[in-house]
Amino acid sequence: MSEARDILAARIQPRFLTREDAARYVGVSPGLFDAEVAAGMWPGPLRRGTKAGRLTWDIRALDAAADQRSGLVDRSGQAMATVHGTVPLDAAVDEEWDRRIRHGAAQKQHAG
DSSP states (O other): OOHHHHHHHHHOOOSEEOHHHHHHHHTSOHHHHHHHHHTTSSOOOEEESTTSOEEEEEHHHHHHHHHHHHTSBOTTSOBOOOSSSOSOOOHHHHHHHHHHHHHHHHHHHHHO
């Protein structure tokens, strides 16, 4: 293979992951990954191959499940909040931050 092809191959991230790679991707052992999939914490595998015997996990489905578990999106896929404000804040989160800011400003007025 040419050097350019080697570089391209190294940069391509597969869309579908093996069980071991999916477990590594979400940061757990394969055994714990199996238990979390069985508990519904992660999406189940897709059967692939001529006899549908190869199990793979869609990396985007894992990302979506992680986003939901982390509170970045709700069950409908709507963005909740981000640390950097690149996604519009959920109204409840926005109201809570406003309340905290007003409370902090009021405390500074009374202290100064």
